[in-house]
Amino acid sequence: MEKSANFLFGGTNFNRKKFAPDFAKFKNRTVEDDDDDDDHNKKVSFFEQEEESEEEPEQEKIASSSKKRKRKSANSEPVEGFDVFKSSKKSRSKGKEVEQGTKDETLENPKKELYRRMEQDALSRKQYNIHVSGNNIPSPLKSFTELSSRYGCKKYILRNLAELGFKEPTPIQRQAIPILLSGRECFACAPTGSGKTFAFICPMLIKLKRHSTDGIRAVILSPARELAAQTAREGKKLIKGSKFNIRLMTKPLAKTADFSKLQCDVLISTPMRLKRAIKAKKIDLSKVEYLVLDESDKLFEQSMLKQIDGVVKACSNPSIIRSLFSATLPDSVEELARSIMHDAVRVIIGRKNTASETVKQKLVFAGTEEGKLLALRQSFAQSLNPPVLIFVQSKERAKQLYDELKCEDIRVGVIHSDLPPGERENAVDSFRAGETWVLIATDVIARGMDFKGINCVINYDFPDSASAYIHRIGRSGRAGRSGEAITFYTEEDVPFLRNIANTMRSSGCEVPSWIMTLKKKKWKKHRPKRDSISTRPKDSKIEQEE
Numbered sequence: 336m337e338k339s340a341n342f343l344f345g346g347t348n349f350n351r352k353k354f355a356p357d358f359a360k361f362k363n364r365t366v367e368d369d370d371d372d373d374d375h376n377k378k379v380s381f382f383e384q385e386e387e388s389e390e391e392p393e394q395e396k397i398a399s400s401s402k403k404r405k406r407k408s409a410n411s412e413p414v415e416g417f418d419v420f421k422s423s424k425k426s427r428s429k430g431k432e433v434e435q436g437t438k439d440e441t442l443e444n445p446k447k448e449l450y451r452r453m454e455q456d457a458l459s460r461k462q463y464n465i466h467v468s469g470n471n472i473p474s475p476l477k478s479f480t481e482l483s484s485r486y487g488c489k490k491y492i493l494r495n496l497a498e499l500g501f502k503e504p505t506p507i508q509r510q511a512i513p514i515l516l517s518g519r520e521c522f523a524c525a526p527t528g529s530g531k532t533f534a535f536i537c538p539m540l541i542k543l544k545r546h547s548t549d550g551i552r553a554v555i556l557s558p559a560r561e562l563a564a565q566t567a568r569e570g571k572k573l574i575k576g577s578k579f580n581i582r583l584m585t586k587p588l589a590k591t592a593d594f595s596k597l598q599c600d601v602l603i604s605t606p607m608r609l610k611r612a613i614k615a616k617k618i619d620l621s622k623v624e625y626l627v628l629d630e631s632d633k634l635f636e637q638s639m640l641k642q643i644d645g646v647v648k649a650c651s652n653p654s655i656i657r658s659l660f661s662a663t664l665p666d667s668v669e670e671l672a673r674s675i676m677h678d679a680v681r682v683i684i685g686r687k688n689t690a691s692e693t694v695k696q697k698l699v700f701a702g703t704e705e706g707k708l709l710a711l712r713q714s715f716a717q718s719l720n721p722p723v724l725i726f727v728q729s730k731e732r733a734k735q736l737y738d739e740l741k742c743e744d745i746r747v748g749v750i751h752s753d754l755p756p757g758e759r760e761n762a763v764d765s766f767r768a769g770e771t772w773v774l775i776a777t778d779v780i781a782r783g784m785d786f787k788g789i790n791c792v793i794n795y796d797f798p799d800s801a802s803a804y805i806h807r808i809g810r811s812g813r814a815g816r817s818g819e820a821i822t823f824y825t826e827e828d829v830p831f832l833r834n835i836a837n838t839m840r841s842s843g844c845e846v847p848s849w850i851m852t853l854k855k856k857k858w859k860k861h862r863p864k865r866d867s868i869s870t871r872p873k874d875s876k877i878e879q880e881e
């Protein structure tokens with residue numbers, strides 16, 4: 336982390352001599368930034384944020400910051416959140432007036448105003464559990480109305496937010512929106528279901544201002560098509576009443592569209608589809624001003640890295656603002672992120688890599704594969720409280736469990752990567768509409784999917800990593816609602832129990848003490864070969880299928 340800290344705070348330039356008396360006052364005081372567990376030693380002095388800038392109205396600053404940014408350090412450019420410094424310069428030139436005394440204390444003493452502002456920001460961040468690191472970080476939003484007073488946000492966006500029933504910004508929205516609107520790059524880690532989608536769509540739309548025919552100006556990458564479709568749908572809710580065009584890169588669009596003529600402001604795609612279009616020279620991303628990598632840690636996995644690299648390179652506009660969002664942010668991804676980002680701000684809500692605190696989590700020893708099926712049937716017989724989402728470790732097992740449950744009196748659906756796109760879509764839609772009560776799934780929908788009010792997530796098969804666990808159970812307990820997660824384990828999962836137990840503990844769940852005495856095991860992808868779920872003899876299965 337030493338290296339990352341240097342990166343983030345590199346270029347910080349506090350003139351201790353000039354502000355010696357103030358420094359003495361604040362010397363022992365630190366902003367409560369960066370206090371997630373792996374960063375305990377990294378405390379940022381109030382002064383490390385200080386920078387002077389030319390006076391410029393906030394609106395103009397937003398518009399100009401991305402143009403000015405062109406690979407310049409944010410230290411040398413005006414950034415939202417720095418008006419206190421601007422007034423500092425101005426009032427120094429008017430020193431006499433200050434000496435004579437004016438009624439307004441804040442105008443008299445800009446430094447005081449600066450400290451007051453910094454203290455307010457620190458308090459607000461503390462209240463919302465926001466941890467930030469980087470230079471010149473804009474103040475968190477107090478309310479959505481600040482979007483118009485601070486950033487000139489168009490009325491239709493506020494109207495749409497109100498129509499969605501959003502009364503106030505979530506913590507990630509409070510901090511990420513001003514950062515992105517200030518033309519800064521950012522990588523953010525916030526719990527599942529905490530509103531990250533609007534945290535990146537909202538500033539994107541405000542920054543793009545209005546529909547244009549100039550080609551694609553923003554790209555959002557999602558690791559799975561269901562998530563890409565959901566993000567497009569959510570984005571469309573926010574552009575109601577505007578002429579913006581948000582498009583989902585579907586297979587037919589990728590095949591048939593003439594992208595040079597296509598009316599598209601924001602394109603949402605999986606990396607594979609977009610990379611293919613780039614390779615076929617069908618699409619020009621050189622004007623993209625805004626690139627979001629949603630579920631960034633997944634996108635940076637080896638299997639997608641090449642495609643991501645292709646897209647990032649194709650988005651060649653030097654003023655581009657890139658942002659990374661996820662509920663899990665491994666150190667390795669942070670490192671990688673920094674290698675492609677410029678003077679980025681790091682935002683963590685709560686503690687990094689923890690499960691949602693609104694999900695009640697439970698571990699259940701099922702003994703064997705048969706035991707799991709029995710436990711599942713029992714729990715359904717006792718109380719089936721739909722919607723319920725069941726995760727298994729492979730598509731084969733998804734099919735097997737579906738075959739077992741479909742004949743019972745339960746409305747059950749299944750989704751995995753072997754299904755054709757239409758069937759995958761139907762499975763999601765039916766579950767959303769309440770037509771199916773139980774959805775059996777592989778990890779293909781473990782991330783990002785926002786099914787309203789899932790009561791219970793069942794990890795039928797033990798997840799293969801702590802982050803898979805966090806994302807899976809995060810399909811429940813969203814937007815402040817409560818939820819439940821049950822994780823079955825068998826003998827072969829026991830070596831990895833401690834890892835899940837640690838995650839459970841850090842999100843406030845009780846864990847049997849014996850689990851905490853187990854040896855810590857280095858977490859590798861844990862997908863053991865398991866006995867088949869099917870209980871019926873093969874012949875009877877064939878008969879049924881016929």
Ligand SMILES: Nc1ncnc2c1ncn2[C@@H]1O[C@H](COP(=O)(O)OP(=O)(O)OP(=O)(O)O)[C@@H](O)[C@H]1O
Binds near residue numbers: 528
């Ligand atoms: N300010 C808000 N007030 C109330 N609800 C909100 C607000 N912002 C977003 N939501 C709702 O919260 C839910 C979760 O949001 P979202 O899907 O963006 O979560 P997320 O943080 O991206 O989760 P994940 O990590 O699982 O992808 C959605 O139903 C969304 O409509």
